[in-house]
Ligand SMILES: NC(=O)C1=CN([C@@H]2O[C@H](COP(=O)(O)OP(=O)(O)OC[C@H]3O[C@@H](n4cnc5c(N)ncnc54)[C@H](O)[C@@H]3O)[C@@H](O)[C@H]2O)C=CC1
């Protein structure tokens with residue numbers, strides 16, 4: 001049971017953790033920090049936070065046992081710098097929900113001078129294309145994975161507390177090295193989001209075709225749902241995980257070139273083999289049939 005949890009960035013991810021903890025009676029008090037008074041008002045009205053403030057101050061951090069940083073990644077340097085100016089309670093744990101982990105660890109080291117032992121970098125693999133506190137849900141993390149990426153400096157007890165917190169809101173936790181995390185999610189999450197944005201942008205008022213969106217069917221909608229995600233969040237992810245994302249975009253480009261050649265060659269057997277292997281893999285691992 002936490003006494004006070006401070007949520008930095010009361011949006012989909014921060015707001016959902018607040019609701020999940022509150023609805024299970026796992027926290028006495030949630031303090032929300034957001035630059036926008038409107039966000040704080042909505043968060044209070046929805047019962048996401050008990051108190052709100054537009055800036056992190058000593059009073060908000062006193063008595064806190066956990067800070068959850070859930071702003072877009074671009075705000076992490078400022079958030080860590082603010083935290084570094086305060087006197088942090090001795091047992092305070094800092095954790096986060098950012099989508100790229102090497103960057104978070106690097107920014108913490110820059111702001112604090114060392115990687116704080118009670119910083120437990122984390123990433124809930126749950127979310128949706130909607131953002132803001134209005135989209136927050138108490139059940140968002142149920143039956144979803146959360147990845148924690150502690151480093152050598154990280155206090156084991158702090159990692160265990162964060163692991164327990166996520167488990168108690170219904171998530172299952174995996175520990176990963178930050179570099180491996182960033183490579184895996186560049187391939188499985190960042191690449192598809194960028195491709196979805198690119199496809200919608202390619203067809204948006206294309207000079208040859210005009211407005212073709214009215215002719216799209218379910219397949220286009222399924223492929224591009226994630227292109228409705230928040231552009232600031234994705235700009236920041238592209239910046240924070242640039243080398244791994246560029247690598248997986250290039251891998252994709254290589255496969256795209258091979259596919260173009262197969263189509264131009266009318267190589268039915270190569271195409272059928274590729275489609276069959278991909279269908280089998282997706283049916284087996286992603287859409288599991290009961
Ligand atoms: N949206 C998703 O599906 C997922 C997002 N994430 C990560 O979680 C983090 C938050 O994402 P969302 O909750 O979707 O975004 P969101 O846009 O719903 O919420 C972010 C909140 O942070 C606030 N904010 C921005 N700069 C701030 C600052 N300097 N100080 C305090 N508050 C500030 C914004 O006003 C907003 O209320 C991001 O780092 C993202 O990479 C992780 C997993 C899934």
Ligand SMILES: O=C(O)C(=O)Cc1ccc(O)cc1
Nearest residue numbers: 099124125126127128129226
């Ligand atoms: O909307 C979806 O389906 C997502 O994939 C959400 C998501 C976005 C970013 C993450 O780091 C993790 C999950």
